[in-house]
Amino acid sequence: MEPPNPLPEFVYKITPTAPPQPIPEAYPLSDLDQKDGFVHLSTASQIPTTADLFFASSTSFYLVKLRLSNFEPSSVKWDETPGTNGCPHLYGNFGGKDVVDCKEVVRPEGLTWSEALKGEAEWLV
Template identity: 65%
Template structure:
């Protein structure tokens, strides 16, 4: 994935979709998913990408949690915006996050027959 220029202005928050209940309390180092470990970075989304990411990669998942992270908590060289088809570049965290970076966590449930885009439509205030 080639890097792309980050959006300007940078978003205040980025989001991690977790298909399993996050640990409580969130530890200093969040447990990486198999995909994040394999790829060498934490897959994140900007707010406008969350519905796209959810529909592409979690379309068969009936529920998940979204972890809201403050982007400014990470060094600028730790977050790279990489080209991903259908986006203007997705944020990837080369490192990890922990409880100190988490602003909020929210559970979402998708009724059968609905898309994640439809479910997340009413969440614009939370997905700032």
């Protein structure tokens, strides 16, 4: 699948637990990322859908904000995923030098992730 045009400045890794501090040179890969052979990432606009699908029973998660231009274009594939315009998958890894910021996101009781993330619009660019 072709990458979006224009490319987003940032992509995000959603993690169920706080990232290690300091963030190591090679980020510890999740079991899913190891199994699939790439790091699952999301664009800002994909995070609410991804969170509603995969973190529906969670009340919080962490977002690791990565600068997309830090990666070789050939290492990021925009793979077709139902309901999206293509999800970024990093074939390789990232580390502390690629991380712009990290943030815990908490979902108040009774809200979906889509509703809870509306308050994060300025951070999710």
